[in-house]
Every structure is written in structure tokens, then in C-alpha cells.
């Protein structure tokens with residue numbers, strides 16, 4: 273380490289993955305509280321508040337349901353409640369999570385038409401229109417709001433508008449979107465929306481959240497898909513009595529209560545602004561680190577820096593973790609070793625952002641770059657002044 277490196281760098285571990293994310297210190301405290309039973313007046317009060325406040329997060333008048341599952345469970349829940357075996361589905365596939373949802377729909381007997389987009393590109397509305405024309409029997413469109421594997425956002429508002437005038441249901445995976453940037457469910461005509469706890473909702477892994485539009489409900493009531501754990505009709509009945517159908521994960525729901533209140537106190541709008549400014553900072557640092565942005569439609573929840581060709585990307589990511597206590601994510605599949613992905617969700621301080629840039633720069637220098645750390649230090653500090 274050079275003299276200047278050692279003066280800039282701290283040893284605090286930083287987790288800037290696009291989920292799981294760093295927890296609010298208050299959440300860490302809540303997680304260690306003594307257990308209470310989930311069938312008690314105390315918990316009922318929390319549960320009721322949480323269900324109400326989730327509507328604010330989803331920007332919907334419809335009920336939002338809590339599932340004890342990872343985000344993928346939420347995706348499955350949204351699917352099995354509106355899909356009939358044999359239904360035609362149009363799936364936007366622009367990365368790992370698009371692939372997952374398309375595979376899932378096939379597993380449940382759907383005939384899936386994949387609208388493949390080049391990784392890092394947003395889906396084109398004209399391509400969706402053409403695909404719907406080519407497959408007029410399509411009943412459901414699936415897409416991510418943010419395809420986390422490529423750090424790319426899709427035009428959800430425009431897609432919702434397009435599909436709102438049809439009988440097609442619009443299902444959106446908002447796991448790295450809802451809570452990180454706007455996905456107002458009602459205003460944007462989203463028929464099924466799923467969020468996940470360890471990403472944009474800033475909690476540990478273990479909860480998913482789903483909501484359905486008025487347009488989706490008749491499908492839920494009459495569809496023939498076998499479903500048990502994710503049967504939203506059971507949860508709806510239980511929620512109407514102020515309860516969860518299955519055992520509720522008390523520590524997670526208590527933490528959720530805190531996070532939702534925090535967001536309401538700050539306001540969703542300001543909360544989005546904070547996350548946007550982290551993303552903006554990360555994007556503005558990109559030329560100074562000599563790393564291009566991978567995505568042509570960059571998300572506010574996660575940024576992917578493209579590593580140079582023939583760079584040992586996987587080793588570099590590991591090096592950041594081992595030498596600099598910085599955890600960021602690498603790429604998957606065709607992006608393996610080619611990008612590093614930095615999350616902007618969760619509890620992230622200004623100093624975390626600054627340290628992240630310095631550690632990445634130092635790591636790059638260890639791998640043969642010749643970045644001037646003093647310069648990066650002052651550029652970063654200047655950018656963070658307006659943060």
C-alpha cells in the first residue's frame with residue numbers, strides 16, 4: 273500500500289451487493305428483541321400497520337400480501353394465482369431473472385414466448401407490440417422492472433399503458449425496483465407486482481410482497497392452477513381477520529414495520545431521491561475509474577461497471593473482498609468475470625460510497641491500472657458534497 277492509500281482507506285467492511293443489503297442499525301436491534309408469539313394483540317397491531325403501510329410502498333389502493341419466502345417465491349405466487357396451465361405468456365428475457373420467470377411459467381404449464389433482449393438493453397415497446405401481434409393468444413406479459421443481472425431498467429410505465437387497453441395481464445418483478453425507484457402500481461397499470469425483502473425493502477432475506485390489480489382478481493378466483501402455499505385467497509381471508517394464514521416471521525415483520533415507517537417519514541419521493549443520488553454518484557465516478565457503464569438503460573438500484581477485455585474479473589472481485597473488505601457482485605453467465613455490480617439499496621452512508629470508489633481504484637491499481645488515488649479522492653469528495 274502506498275502512503276496515500278493508507279491515509280484514505282478505512283477497514284470497515286462494506287456490503288454493496290444488489291441484495292442482500294446493509295441493514296439499518298435500528299433493524300439490527302429489532303432483530304435481536306425477545307420473541308413474541310404471532311397470535312397476540314401486540315403482533316396483530318404491528319401486522320395491521322404493516323399491511324396498511326405496504327400499500328404506500330406499492331402506491332396502490334389494492335391489498336398487499338406478505339409471503340414468507342425469498343423473492344422467487346413472490347414471483348411464483350404472482351404466477352400461480354393468475355396463470356392457467358396452457359396459457360400463452362410473453363416473457364421479456366433480458367438477463368438471469370427474466371430467464372427464471374420464463375422457466376417458472378413453463379414449469380407451471382404455460383406456453384412461453386420469450387422476447388429476448390440483448391443483455392444491458394431495455395425492451396423496446398415496438399418489439400412488445402410486434403410480439404403481441406404475432407401471438408394474439410398471449411394472456412400474460414412478464415417482465416422485470418429492473419433486471420438485476422445487467423443493472424438495466426425496463427419502460428414499465430409505457431408497457432403498463434400499452435397493456436391497460438387490452439385483456440392481457442401485466443406482471444412485474446419489482447424485486448430491485450419497488451422501494452428503490454418509482455413503480456406506482458395503480459397509476460402504471462401493473463396487474464401483479466412483487467417486491468423482495470433483502471433488496472429494495474432493506475431487510476434480511478425471507479419476505480416477499482405481492483399485490484394484484486382489480487383486473488387480475490377475477491383470474492385469481494377462477495383459475496385452475498393447483499396452488500397451496502402461495503394461494504393468495506387463503507391469505508386474503510386471513511388478512512381480513514387481521515392475521516396471517518401461516519406462522520408470521522415476527523422479527524422480519526417488526527423490522528419491516530420500522531423500515532416502512534422510516535420511508536413514510538422521509539416520504540417515498542425523497543427516499544427515491546437518495547437512492548438516485550447514490551446511483552448518480554456511482555455513474556459519475558465511472559469515467560474516473562476508467563470503467564464504462566455496462567447498461568444502456570442504467571437502473572437507480574444497481575450499477576454494473578464493465579471491466580476491460582481480458583481482465584481477470586472474478587479474481588478482481590475476490591481481491592476487493594479479501595484485501596479491501598468490499599463486497600460487490602460479479603456477473604453471471606455471459607457476464608461472468610466481465611462486470612462488477614454495485615447495489616444502491618439499503619443503509620449506505622456517504623463514507624461507504626467514498627470508500628467504495630477508493631477501494632475499487634486501489635484494487636484496479638493492484639491489477640495494473642495507473643489511477644491517481646489523490647485525484648480520485650478529491651473528485652469523489654467533490655461529487656459527494658451535493659449528495
Ligand SMILES: *Cc1c(COP(=O)(O)O)cnc(C)c1O
Nearest residue numbers: 342343344369416418420447448
Ligand atoms: C434477487 C432477485 C430475484 C430473486 O430473489 P430471491 O430472493 O433470490 O429469490 C428475482 N428477481 C430479481 C429482479 C432479483 O433481483
